[in-house]
Amino acid sequence: MSRSTIDLWVGIFVLMGCAAILFLALKVGNLSASSFAENYTIEANFSNIGGLKVRAPVKVAGVVVGRVTDIRYDNERFEAVVSLTLDSRYSFPRDTIGEILTSGLLGEQYIGLEPGGDERALKAGDSLKITQSAVVLEKLIGQFLFNKAAEAPQQ
Amino acid sequence: MANSGQEALVDLRQVRFAYGDREILSGIDLTVHRGQVVAIMGGSGCGKTTLLRLIGGQLKASAGSVQVARQDIGTLNTAQLYALRRRMGMLFQFGALFTDMSVFDNVAFPLREHARLPESMLRDLVLMKLQAVGLRGGHALMPTELSGGMARRVALARAIALDPMLIMYDEPFAGLDPISLGVIGQLIRRLNDALGAASIMVTHDVAESLSIVDYVYFVSDGRIVAKGTPDEIRASKDDFVHQFVHAEPDGPVPFHMKAAPIGEMLMGKGAR
Amino acid sequence: MIRKLGAMAIDGVWRLGFATRFLFLLLRYSGQSFLRLHLTLREIYFSGVLSLLIILVSGLFVGLVLGLQGYETLQRYGSSEALGVLVALSLTRELGPVVAGLLFASRAGSAVTAEIGLMKTTEQLKAMDMMAVNPIARVAAPRFWGGVISMPILAALFSAMGILGGWLIGVAFIGVDDGAFWSQMQAAVDIRYDIINGVIKSFVFGVAVSLIAVFEGYDCVPTAEGVSRAITRTVVSSALAILALDFVLTSFMFRG
Numbered sequence: 109m110s111r112s113t114i115d116l117w118v119g120i121f122v123l124m125g126c127a128a129i130l131f132l133a134l135k136v137g138n139l140s141a142s143s144f145a146e147n148y149t150i151e152a153n154f155s156n157i158g159g160l161k162v163r164a165p166v167k168v169a170g171v172v173v174g175r176v177t178d179i180r181y182d183n184e185r186f187e188a189v190v191s192l193t194l195d196s197r198y199s200f201p202r203d204t205i206g207e208i209l210t211s212g213l214l215g216e217q218y219i220g221l222e223p224g225g226d227e228r229a230l231k232a233g234d235s236l237k238i239t240q241s242a243v244v245l246e247k248l249i250g251q252f253l254f255n256k257a258a259e260a261p262q263q
Numbered sequence: 264m265a266n267s268g269q270e271a272l273v274d275l276r277q278v279r280f281a282y283g284d285r286e287i288l289s290g291i292d293l294t295v296h297r298g299q300v301v302a303i304m305g306g307s308g309c310g311k312t313t314l315l316r317l318i319g320g321q322l323k324a325s326a327g328s329v330q331v332a333r334q335d336i337g338t339l340n341t342a343q344l345y346a347l348r349r350r351m352g353m354l355f356q357f358g359a360l361f362t363d364m365s366v367f368d369n370v371a372f373p374l375r376e377h378a379r380l381p382e383s384m385l386r387d388l389v390l391m392k393l394q395a396v397g398l399r400g401g402h403a404l405m406p407t408e409l410s411g412g413m414a415r416r417v418a419l420a421r422a423i424a425l426d427p428m429l430i431m432y433d434e435p436f437a438g439l440d441p442i443s444l445g446v447i448g449q450l451i452r453r454l455n456d457a458l459g460a461a462s463i464m465v466t467h468d469v470a471e472s473l474s475i476v477d478y479v480y481f482v483s484d485g486r487i488v489a490k491g492t493p494d495e496i497r498a499s500k501d502d503f504v505h506q507f508v509h510a511e512p513d514g515p516v517p518f519h520m521k522a523a524p525i526g527e528m529l530m531g532k533g534a535r
Numbered sequence: 536m537i538r539k540l541g542a543m544a545i546d547g548v549w550r551l552g553f554a555t556r557f558l559f560l561l562l563r564y565s566g567q568s569f570l571r572l573h574l575t576l577r578e579i580y581f582s583g584v585l586s587l588l589i590i591l592v593s594g595l596f597v598g599l600v601l602g603l604q605g606y607e608t609l610q611r612y613g614s615s616e617a618l619g620v621l622v623a624l625s626l627t628r629e630l631g632p633v634v635a636g637l638l639f640a641s642r643a644g645s646a647v648t649a650e651i652g653l654m655k656t657t658e659q660l661k662a663m664d665m666m667a668v669n670p671i672a673r674v675a676a677p678r679f680w681g682g683v684i685s686m687p688i689l690a691a692l693f694s695a696m697g698i699l700g701g702w703l704i705g706v707a708f709i710g711v712d713d714g715a716f717w718s719q720m721q722a723a724v725d726i727r728y729d730i731i732n733g734v735i736k737s738f739v740f741g742v743a744v745s746l747i748a749v750f751e752g753y754d755c756v757p758t759a760e761g762v763s764r765a766i767t768r769t770v771v772s773s774a775l776a777i778l779a780l781d782f783v784l785t786s787f788m789f790r791g
Binding site for chain 2: 669673
């Protein structure tokens with residue numbers, strides 16, 4: 109095996125490796141949707157985030173426009189503060205509502221944005237005014253039972 | 264000796280070497296001058312090869328000084344040692360050719376590593392070295408296609424590729440047929456004279472060595488027991504030398520390994 | 536018996552120390568070997584290109600099996616569209632780097648150990664040293680870097696091939712919806728979190744396997760038996776190192 113033939117094979121090998129990594133990045137990992145070249149971060153406070161995790165998608169009308177990049181607890185307001193990193197291609201009114209939703213009955217939780225009617229757009233560092241916390245199944249059931257119990261004597 | 268007035272190329276003074284507690288060599292004095300071919304002889308396992316490794320700097324002496332070209336091997340750092348080794352050539356027992364390279368590339372190896380030569384000059388040099396050992400025709404062969412004697416000759420060409428001042432041979436005659444043996448012996452002498460180098464050869468082949476060398480050291484049990492020119496050795500009255508030169512089975516080097524008296528061992532007293 | 540165990544433990548620690556020192560020597564002399572790039576290219580050829588076949592074929596089969604088994608399980612919960620997610624995540628995060636690493640250790644690692652061991656046995660390393668050529672720079676470092684460079688490429692190829700295998704079974708044979716297969720996969724697989732971490736894993740495995748292979752060859756007892764033992768040790772310690780490192784890396788990377 110002469111030296112140039114080895115070079116050729118190594119070249120082919122490296123090219124194949126690059127192709128495989130590109131395939132993984134573009135076709136499997138969908139590069140365009142998960143790491144935005146330009147983005148901005150806003151915050152949203154929730155009284156309860158349920159099972160929301162960092163890297164959960166942020167969706168508007170079902171389209172992924174960003175991801176949750178940080179979750180922390182504000183000890184003064186006793187609320188969870190969630191950082192949302194959004195693609196700069198999209199902008200939303202300032203009175204946009206943020207809510208924590210669940211995909212399907214038992215699926216993962218994500219943040220849904222409900223655009224409002226304000227003319228000024230959200231800027232980096234802004235905070236969502238109106239938010240709706242996660243629906244916690246136990247609370248829901250508890251409330252349901254409580255209501256049932258309250259209804260019963262009237263009958 | 265004709266050239267004893269000249270300064271020594273290799274000079275060992277009171278050298279001692281031990282692996283832990285096990286002493287391999289002790290009190291070795293040895294001198295080699297430029298132009299000389301010196302043989303170190305002795306039975307198997309007597310420390311001859313260790314002596315060669317001390318000179319090549321692969322091992323460091325536990326005591327005493329090993330000087331090559333007026334530099335003390337024991338005090339050199341890696342870079343200095345490598346600089347010195349570029350002026351040494353060594354022929355290993357079975358050639359130690361690089362099995363993944365052709366004969367040509369094997370001989371070209373030290374030149375490629377140490378000298379930036381244009382490919383055409385490199386080619387001429389390698390072919391000249393191969394011509395010197397009579398194997399120019401085999402430059403395209405792989406080491407596995409060579410006989411033992413031919414492999415040894417290629418390794419010799421590789422050892423002299425950088426025109427060394429000192430060539431060391433580790434058992435150059437081991438396992439060769441009489442013709443190859445004679446060829447290697449003549450090559451050692453001729454190359455040494457042509458290069459104006461010094462050669463040290465570790466061997467136990469008495470007849471061939473005595474016919475080509477200038478001086479002989481006999482090593483036994485880690486000590487030099489006899490030394491002299493080939494004529495002095497042949498005429499020596501020393502028991503050990505006599506036994507060695509005439510290949511007698513018993514003498515100062517006993518036939519039997521040290522053991523309890525045979526009667527005791529067989530009757531079960533000495534044996535456990 | 537106890538004395539034997541103690542001796543073994545001391546020997547183990549001694550070898551670990553030597554391996555660490557060896558790694559430093561290797562890195563120190565790597566500069567010299569990068570100046571002679573064709574040496575490293577040659578080793579990429581031997582450990583990378585020549586491992587292609589076994590990696591590609593194994594990747595395909597692992598993907599096929601994942602597709603079949605995954606479909607069986609997911610179907611019970613009525614979410615067979617998630618097959619793409621299952622195949623892609625298991626391959627990029629775990630199976631790609633780990634299985635490719637194990638195959639690499641037994642295919643290329645053992646070959647490197649055998650080659651260096653034989654060079655030691657036939658005194659080629661000593662001869663090189665006597666020719667003032669550092670065997671660590673000339674023999675060990677190119678083989679080490681050849682392995683380190685080859686390993687992530689092989690792992691990526693393994694993962695890609697496995698995903699294609701899963702697609703083949705899931706979409707082409709069983710009939711899972713093609714669009715759902717890819718879109719669910721793309722929604723769930725994250726570049727930085729899953730793919731880059733997988734590449735980092737395979738790189739770490741590449742370093743571990745190459746170091747073990749080169750070290751065992753360099754450290755072997757220079758006899759036929761010593762070389763064969765060294766090869767066995769390369770495969771065994773590489774496999775253990777890969778699995779242990781995988782656990783450590785996974786617990787760092789995929790927490791929470």
